[in-house]
Amino acid sequence: MRKLWPLFGPRNNAVDNPRSIFLRIPSSYDHVHLLGGAIKGVLKEKVEDEQELYLLELAVCEAVTNSIKHAYKSIPENFVCLEITISGHELVFKVKDQGQSLADGILRNRKIDEESICANTCEGGRGIPLIKGIMDQVYYHSDDQENCLTMVKRI
Numbered sequence: 001m002r003k004l005w006p007l008f009g010p011r012n013n014a015v016d017n018p019r020s021i022f023l024r025i026p027s028s029y030d031h032v033h034l035l036g037g038a039i040k041g042v043l044k045e046k047v048e049d050e051q052e053l054y055l056l057e058l059a060v061c062e063a064v065t066n067s068i069k070h071a072y073k074s075i076p077e078n079f080v081c082l083e084i085t086i087s088g089h090e091l092v093f094k095v096k097d098q099g100q101s102l103a104d105g106i107l108r109n110r111k112i113d114e115e116s117i118c119a120n121t122c123e124g125g126r127g128i129p130l131i132k133g134i135m136d137q138v139y140y141h142s143d144d145q146e147n148c149l150t151m152v153k154r155i
Helices: 029-043 050-071 114-119 127-134
Strands: 019-026 079-087 090-097 137-142 147-154
Touching: 019 029, 029 050, 029 079, 050 079, 050 090, 050 127, 050 147, 127 137
Parallel strands: none
Antiparallel strands: 019 079, 079 090, 090 147, 137 147
């Protein structure tokens, strides 16, 4: 079993004195909207365009929802962590969980064209293309301790 994250502690080794915030929610869909409100609150001074702010919230909430659904199989007794870092003209969002890791290559192989998104409408599968279409960079890393989806947006 993976060890549980500490609630507090040093986690930031980034340069340029970025500002970071850490949020942790139970792996329940009922809590995802709370992250949406927090994202708006944290970013409203940095992201002035309402549509851009909405898209960032959408992408991050989709990533958290995917974590709950796929990593934890919708079991609410776990936690999903979100780290938001503001550094200069870059926003970095890290969605972390300790559930089942993403299958190799799934992030790389998901297309972001309209045809592939529409083809997956009924059975799901739109999350990764949506996230990749909104963010400038998307990375995924998994080890024995946690899974981490990193999303970068230049502003």
